[in-house]
Amino acid sequence: MQAIQDSYPDNVAHCYGCGSQNAHGHRIRTFQEGEETVTRFTPEAYHTAIPGFVYGGLLASLIDCHGTATAAAARYRAEGREIGSAPVLRFVTASLSVSFLKPTPLGGELEIRGRVKELRGRKVIVEASVFADGVETVRGEVVAAEMPASFGN
Numbered sequence: 001m002q003a004i005q006d007s008y009p010d011n012v013a014h015c016y017g018c019g020s021q022n023a024h025g026h027r028i029r030t031f032q033e034g035e036e037t038v039t040r041f042t043p044e045a046y047h048t049a050i051p052g053f054v055y056g057g058l059l060a061s062l063i064d065c066h067g068t069a070t071a072a073a074a075r076y077r078a079e080g081r082e083i084g085s086a087p088v089l090r091f092v093t094a095s096l097s098v099s100f101l102k103p104t105p106l107g108g109e110l111e112i113r114g115r116v117k118e119l120r121g122r123k124v125i126v127e128a129s130v131f132a133d134g135v136e137t138v139r140g141e142v143v144a145a146e147m148p149a150s151f152g153n
């Protein structure tokens with residue numbers, strides 16, 4: 001099945017969280033399921049916070065990159081364009097907020113589900129949650145902004 005990230009052009013596919021070209025990254029893959037998006041990721045033992053539980057920074061990065069993928073897909077859909085088509089829309093994280101509702105158990109697959117809360121101008125706001133065994137353990141919000149041409153300058 002085609003993931004949203006599969007359509008990122010190679011020159012924007014180096015992100016540590018979601019870039020297919022980053023051999024050291026998480027390389028998450030996000031799928032559209034109706035109005036929601038879904039990513040599945042299984043943390044490794046080295047992603048430990050305290051024994052038995054997943055490190056919060058990892059969980060935040062899953063929300064982050066799940067959110068930017070959801071944002072890109074939403075904007076392409078809103079413009080009636082195929083994702084990844086030129087001119088490429090590139091989104092970066094303007095703001096990331098994460099609430100850790102419960103400890104997230106280490107040792108199984110996590111499901112991250114997202115939905116668009118607002119799509120306006122150069123900004124897309126995405127809400128996303130992490131579920132472990134069907135239990136919501138983390139809830140977050142990503143404000144994704146279209147990357148200006150001057151980015152990095």
Ligand SMILES: CCCCCCCCCCCC(=O)SCCNC(=O)CCNC(=O)[C@H](O)C(C)(C)COP(=O)(O)OP(=O)(O)OC[C@H]1O[C@@H](n2cnc3c(N)ncnc32)[C@H](O)[C@@H]1OP(=O)(O)O
Binds near residue numbers: 007084091094120
């Ligand atoms: C298919 C290929 C895909 C390719 C996709 C590739 C995915 C890569 C994923 C990377 C994920 C990351 O880690 S990215 C790395 C971490 N992020 C960064 O380094 C970004 C650094 N920050 C910046 O470059 C800048 O601050 C920007 C681009 C975020 C915004 O600056 P700007 O371009 O001047 O835009 P600006 O007009 O100010 O803002 C645009 C809109 O966003 C809102 N906004 C801006 N900052 C914030 C904020 N902190 N909190 C809330 N809202 C904000 C503004 O109010 C405005 O909304 P309104 O008034 O219009 O309503």
